[in-house]
Amino acid sequence: MSTETLNDAHDSPDGHDAHHDHHIPKGILRWLFTTNHKDIGTLYLWFAFIMFLIGGAMAMVIRAELFQPGLQIVDPHFFNQMTTVHGLIMVFGAVMPAFTGLANWMIPMMIGAPDMALPRMNNWSFYILPFAFIILLSSLFMDGGGPAFGWTFYAPLSTQYSGDSTALFVFSVHIMGISSIMGAINVVVTILNMRAPGMTYMKMPLFVWTWLITAFLLIAVMPVLAGAVTMVLTDKFFGTSFFNAAGGGDPVMFQHIFWFFGHPEVYIMILPAFGIISAIVPTFSRKRLFGYASMVYATASIALLSFIVWAHHMFTTGMPVAAEMFFMFATMLISVPTGVKVFNWVATMWRGSLTFEVPMMFAIAFIVLFTIGGLSGLMLAITPADFQYHDTYFVVAHFHYVLVTGALFSIMAAVYYWLPKWTGKMFDITLGKWHFWCSLISVNVLFFPMHFVGLAGMPRRIPDYALQFADFNKWISIGGFAFGLSQLIFLALIIKACRKIGEPVSDQVWEGAEGLEWEVPSPAPYHTFSTPPLIK
């Protein structure tokens, strides 16, 4: 790949935004009206970080209440609101927008495009998001409180035993859905149409591939979520009986519809992570990614399989044995392409000249800890065993290993990996290492003992517990507080980086880094690839 064509944003042949370089708008208006993919990426990332801190504060409330058995700090109804809104914020407010932010920043630079395909829609898809979360969060202050039925909002909890704020919950989920769908459409159109000449599909970096597949998943299942919340809305307020047995509906049908969305949703939150790890591991192994094509096929297989496994969340609803067997084996099948990925990352590191910069440390932690989460997922997939594990802390341990040490660690790895490219300065490596080690130790103190209390029968979503779980819960809470505090190191590091404090970095930043994003200057100029690069 060559760099000659990169720095001449001024004479692009199609005249696209040719003179914006001279006057980047200043102040608040720049951010409000921006259609620049880098600005919007930054907005998404900051929004995700703020949501991460808010959702994290709710987790601290949960852990404070569970520090000791008995009810001491909050009343159970508020506790339920905390578990519900913590889940919603972390899924829809932190992880998904962070990935969308990374997509905005990196995909155009990785495929040699000047911007996202639909820049104005891009602005919209970001700016409706804060409103969704203001609505959701403000519902906590209503009479009767905010949503308290779990982020999965099972009927009849959400349709018959919920407060009036359910309407606000539904509207905020609608807005989040619209935002994600617009973001996903933008990603697909960008990747399909905006690739630089010569950037064939099988030359695209895996982050681009995994995001393309993620975007298709979003387009397929976010409308189903919108349908589900709409049915909850009409059941609760307009007298329909989609899920009301008395009116001829079926509450179990809610679970089918929800998890038809919900299972692909968990891959929406992990596929981009696979792309990030597939970018970082080769860089710091100074080797090419092992098995590029198999990575692409594995990602596609995971996405396709995700549509036929939803009922593994519903083994205890009383399905016929044949259906339970089908969903059990289909779920287990997913571990094959996932295993291919883990194998490829390890094979990439095998005999590489490894160095352990902060992004690589997070990436390796991801590989190990995500695999733990994957294995507990395999345990949960075993139908007869699931009857024991269902709705216990074992499930909580499982999905926090895949979402915190999986998705979240990958996002942090990505931020450390690309931050010097964004700011042009190396971040504070000492702080980064502190952040890594504090997070790594505390996150395991936080989530690992949850496996044990779960296997011993401690139910999830309950503000109190039996005395025999007290010691473990004390440690879990200590781990939780430590993990929460560790993120303040990350915040300090990012603020420092945004104020451009640090050593200047080269264009390539990391010695082994390959790809178009490392051929533009550091910091990445406001406009890149106004003239398409030459792809060799």
Place this chain on the structure above:
Amino acid sequence: MSEQPGSKSTAEKPNLSLENERTEDAQIPKTRAQLASENAKTVKKLVFVVIGMLGFSFALVPLYDVFCDLTGINGKPSNEAAVYESVVIDESRTIKVEFITRTHSGMAWEFSAQTAEIRLHPGEMGEVEFYVRNPTEHDIIAQAIPSISPGIAALYVNKTECFCFKHQPLKAGEEAIMPMKFYVDPQLPKEFTFFTLQYTLYDISATVQPAVVAMDNG
């Protein structure tokens, strides 16, 4: 996108173009107008998918009902009266049917089956009576919802008469005996020797139209 999980044969040549797939990947940049029309086309297709999936989410409701009616996996017996006509009684086996009653939370009626279980041959008519009393000081309209376990047996339960086909209004303090007549289809697979039929009573006063309330209570 192919579905085969990664084959090891391609693992050794990463990052190489496997095919020269699309003509627009030729080494000529697209013009702005070309790009705009391509983008519009792609957006149109994707919006179509979004609308389609939204429709699909609502289509899941009737699909679910049809699927469950065909397979009986959710244990819901038919809500329409069957006709008992030229049914051959299979005297070679006897099926035990148990009856369970419950009221939905917050529903204060007394509700019980007069017979806890009956034994009958497939094809033979069975009759059970259920007792209800409204001990509250309000008139209440109830709806009974049946559920059969194991679910598949629901396909073979034919009710010729059931209180659950209609609303059950009871004035404050009133009581009633509600009949249910049914037979088990002789096609019932051999492995079923017994099943349980459960009724849950729901208070539907609030959702039934006032006119109906007046009529039923009048």
